[in-house]
Amino acid sequence: MNIRQIEAKIISNQKLNGNYGHLEFESGIIAKQAQPGQFVNIRVVDTLDPLLRRPISIHGVSGSKVKIIYEIIGKGTQILSARKPGEFLDILGPLGNGFDYLRLAKTAQRKNILIAGGMGVAPLVFLAEKLKLSKPMILIGARTKKQLLCLQEFKALGCVVKVATDDGSSGFKGRVTDLLNVVLSQTKVAHLFSCGPGPMLKAVSQVAQENKIIAQLSLEAHMACGVGACLGCEVLTKNGYKSVCKDGPVFFSEELTW
Ligand SMILES: Cc1cc2nc3c(=O)[nH]c(=O)nc-3n(C[C@H](O)[C@H](O)[C@H](O)COP(=O)(O)OP(=O)(O)OC[C@H]3O[C@@H](n4cnc5c(N)ncnc54)[C@H](O)[C@@H]3O)c2cc1C
Ligand code: FES
Structure with missing residues (x-):
């Protein structure tokens, strides 16, 4: 497994209906390797709180863009929903074993x-x-x-x-x-x-x-x-x-x- 830790630029982060968001970030390396069922582990902010990364599935890739969708549940996803295009996220991925298809x-x-x-x-x-x-x-x-x-x-x-x-x-x-x-x-x-x-x-x-x-x-x-x-x-x-x-x-x- 070839896991990368990258500083990924946010390309878009839009609210979907209800309490959901759709975020795209730039990472040619993750986009190229990603398989369905794998996920990324995201540090939603650079400060110590929240300390733990948040695991989110890879929803799709398009060229060098990686897409995720998330439900705003608690502190981590709330912060994620407020992050703006042009900002950077510390991301580990692609992680795990996906579907054998x-x-x-x-x-x-x-x-x-x-x-x-x-x-x-x-x-x-x-x-x-x-x-x-x-x-x-x-x-x-x-x-x-x-x-x-x-x-x-x-x-x-x-x-x-x-x-x-x-x-x-x-x-x-x-x-x-x-x-x-x-x-x-x-x-x-x-x-x-x-x-x-x-x-x-x-x-x-x-x-x-x-x-x-x-x-x-x-x-x-x-x-x-x-x-x-x-x-x-x-x-x-x-x-x-x-x-x-x-x-x-x-x-x-x-x-x-x-
Ligand atoms: C492999 C994997 C893929 C996932 N893919 C997605 C996805 O594509 N979209 C999406 O919206 N959510 C996904 N989740 C769930 C997502 O990780 C949690 O909803 C998120 O971490 C909640 O963080 P929070 O700070 O907003 O909530 P809080 O409740 O404040 O989180 C507190 C702690 O509990 C953990 N936690 C809370 N709920 C979950 C949960 N359901 N699963 C795992 N950890 C949780 C958080 O990571 C954090 O460490 C995935 C979880 C896993 C394990
Ligand atoms: S989260 Fe550390 S072993 Fe799985």
Whole structure:
């Protein structure tokens, strides 16, 4: 792995609807190496508070530009949202092991299905771009319509887009994994790729096991170093403890113990 620590110039930082932001920074090196499912670890400000970097998925690359999207949750993402174009961010990346998709990119007879919960859409847009020849299907789950992100980006990539909202304000009413079960009863599926909250990933894992489908899941964990040095993000797998930041964040579902 060829991790870089760079001072990256912010090209744009725009507020999206609701509490979300879209930021682009300049880094030809990260853009060239980045793979879907990898992330960057960002020092949002040069002062000592907040000290820890914030892990954010790579949402896409375009030439030497790297794109991220973020939800404003607490202090770190609040500060990030106030950073201006022309300023510099201290960034480590690209980090982690992303989705293993290369063998599958040309699979046409069976659908590749991407399942996102909330901000889990962030790395899946990048993955959909790599898989676009196979016209993947994306299932997006959110609490309510206002929290659905990236629909147009997936459509522009030729994906079949289906949504599930807890309150029924858009698409299927219920959990995205219930929608997944409906889709599986109607579609021949090649492979599942998922990113989102832990309980959703656990449910995707169960569905994959019941239907004997391979699933790759991108886990979230609180992180410090982001490079496998502090043991702060360990997860127990069938092959012992692994660090989410270095061995993951993407794991095959059959490797995980819940
Ligand atoms: C591999 C990976 C990729 C991620 N990709 C994205 C993304 O593309 N877009 C996005 O909006 N968010 C993403 N997250 C979650 C993001 O890192 C947190 O929302 C963010 O760190 C919150 O920081 P804060 O200071 O605003 O919140 P605070 O709650 O003030 O943060 C306090 C501490 O908790 C950590 N923390 C809080 N929430 C999370 C969380 N959900 N996951 C991990 N650490 C957390 C922070 O890093 C910080 O160290 C990702 C997390 C991981 C592990
Ligand atoms: S965050 Fe330090 S080992 Fe993963």
